[in-house]
Amino acid sequence: MVSHADSPRSNGPHDDESEYEPPSKSSRKRAMQALQDLGAELVALPPTRLRKVPLPESLFIAIRDAQRLTRRDEALRRQMQYIGKLMRSVDPEPIQAQLELFRGASSAEVARQHRLEKLRSDLVEDEKVIEYVVETWPDVDIQHLRTLRRNAIKEREQNKPPKAFREIFKVLRDLDRAGAAEEAGDEDEPDDSDDVERA
Known part of the structure; x- marks a missing residue:
């Protein structure tokens, strides 16, 4: 006859019982x-x-x-x-999946904003950046952009509120949005002229 002292449970009761424990508090x-x-x-x-x-x-x-x-x-x-x-x-999974999509869209928007902010800073620092802007967005009003750039430099030198500096961002943002909308339209109706490199 096996005594309780020889029972396997006495050696490690927690090992066997842990498998059946409900989730902890x-x-x-x-x-x-x-x-x-x-x-x-x-x-x-x-x-x-x-x-x-x-x-x-x-x-x-x-x-x-x-x-x-x-x-x-x-x-x-x-x-x-x-x-x-x-x-x-x-079921939280479909909810989390949709929120992940929203986060992805938000991340893309943040990255886009950072890219435009850097372009604005580069433009104020170097007038030649205007050539890149024209190449990217041919419809840009160059004279208006040059004027904003000069005003932004003056604002910085005179410690004035960055009104023109903020306006440059709005101009670049509007150009970028218009360009993105145009590209989306081009996907539906391919245009061979898009393949021609600009000099």
Whole structure:
């Protein structure tokens, strides 16, 4: 007869029981916090983007209600708890996938803005950069751009508000947007003239 002392459980009871342990309190808490964070990210979305996220109607309405509340309102805290509760009954993966798409679009926009900001700085530092701008966007108003550049240099020298400097960015941004829209149109209707290199 095998005594309790010789039982394998006495050597390492935790090894056998650990396989059947439910999720720990801390892991459940982390999972709930992740859902609440996801809910907070949804509340921060503009309505146009929120409509693109696959959400149950009840959760969508709860998020829209939260967006109408002021930041320091106690009601907002309670509403966020309610959203967190609703989040437990939805599959978070499609929601996260859509948010990832939004983040990708935002990253592209940030990169584009940084590129235009650098181009603006280069333009103010070196007048020859105007040649690159003309080559990239032939429709640019060169005289207007030259005037803005001179004014931006004066503003910097006289420690004045960078009005012309900001205006240069707007000009470059509008040119870039127009060029991007034109390229999108060219994809539908290919034009052989685009293949000709500019001298």
